[in-house]
Amino acid sequence: MAGRSKSIPVKTLDKEFDKGIAVGKYPIADLQLSEEAGNSHRHDYHFFILQEKGTSHFEIDFERYHIKKPSLIYIAPNQVHRVLKAENIEFCLLAINDENLQPEYLKLLQEIPPAKPLSLNSKHFSLISLAFLLCINLFQEKENKLYLSSLKDSCNTLISLFLSQYLEKSKQVDTISRFDLVSKAFKLALEKNFIKNKRPADYAQNLNISVSYLNECVKNTTGFPVTYHIQQRVILEAKRLLYHSDKSVKEIADELGYEDYAYFSRLFNKTTGMTALTFRNKNHD
CATH class of the missing domain: 2.60.120.280 (Regulatory protein AraC)
Known part of the structure; x- marks a missing residue:
């Protein structure tokens, strides 16, 4: 590496x-x-x-x-x-x-x-x-x-x-469902705001819909709930920083909007099946 x-x-x-x-x-x-x-x-x-x-x-x-x-x-x-x-x-x-x-x-x-x-x-x-x-x-x-x-x-x-x-x-068609439209809008908002907004309610409010309806739309089109996508986007950015920079895990947690370093560490471990330091030290080559 x-x-x-x-x-x-x-x-x-x-x-x-x-x-x-x-x-x-x-x-x-x-x-x-x-x-x-x-x-x-x-x-x-x-x-x-x-x-x-x-x-x-x-x-x-x-x-x-x-x-x-x-x-x-x-x-x-x-x-x-x-x-x-x-x-x-x-x-x-x-x-x-x-x-x-x-x-x-x-x-x-x-x-x-x-x-x-x-x-x-x-x-x-x-x-x-x-x-x-x-x-x-x-x-x-x-x-x-x-x-x-x-x-x-x-x-x-x-x-x-x-x-x-x-x-x-991707076999997209001209006519797409309301579920698809909401899911796309959520993903665009997530890409722009994943550091600041960590709750499904933040995105539901932004789209002027209820949390339950947002979850229904996203799960219908992707198979996973809103929380899953939020966590996956955060973890992707964490992986990028862990692998390609020498920032400490605490610095990365803070950069990604987590004041509670211990919570971020648990989330990373739960999502990836390994600790942040284990991921950093893993040789991808």
């Missing part, structure tokens, strides 16, 4: 990408030169990858993926990830911040669960490759008077193709 830092490194777009968009095509040689890719980190932007050739091994929030070409990979802001290995790989990358995303697409990206890499058939691979090529060409046309507008439009078109693949795989 690589050495830990005081906090999880957060990668931001470099100054030369001050418009909030970066797009390009890279061979394996570029990836090998980047130590950052192999060290655990997160982004403050949305990260889309089209793997065109070769094989890669990613770790994303403690899940490992063996990815063969051609595939789509989406890494959401704040997901902790690293590249474990890459062989004869060629890929296209798009990094884009919230401000440059169409609101509809941003909402969909926030709603999809942690997205697993998707393999592509030849038809969809060809279409997405062409869309990426357009984005790359427009990205280089910095003297164009409509540079940012045309670049944003083309990148959003590309993202719509990504989203269509994820939505197709």
Whole structure:
């Protein structure tokens, strides 16, 4: 396991990408030169990858993926990830911040669960490759008077193709139930407020519904009650900090909104089946 830092490194777009968009095509040689890719980190932007050739091994929030070409990979802001290995790989990358995303697409990206890499058939691979090529060409046309507008439009078109693949795989339909709507709204609120709000009542109040109805909706669509999801989201963040930083368990408990350190320790043990220190010392490699 690589050495830990005081906090999880957060990668931001470099100054030369001050418009909030970066797009390009890279061979394996570029990836090998980047130590950052192999060290655990997160982004403050949305990260889309089209793997065109070769094989890669990613770790994303403690899940490992063996990815063969051609595939789509989406890494959401704040997901902790690293590249474990890459062989004869060629890929296209798009990094884009919230401000440059169409609101509809941003909402969909926030709603999809942690997205697993998707393999592509030849038809969809060809279409997405062409869309990426357009984005790359427009990205280089910095003297164009409509540079940012045309670049944003083309990148959003590309993202719509990504989203269509994820939505197709998840078999979402146009008509969804009230249970689904409430469950999605809860998950969005949870992602934004899990440090501050730990009670189901907090989320029920936010959604203007009763606790019992919120539980009914969430359990109907996911199989688990609201409390389970709150605890799982907190524990995921705790795992990230335990594994990728050198903050003490007490510091992590405080950062996650638990003044009662002993309670947090019991919760972690109950949820994961091991103590926080055992998890920290476990070698995932």
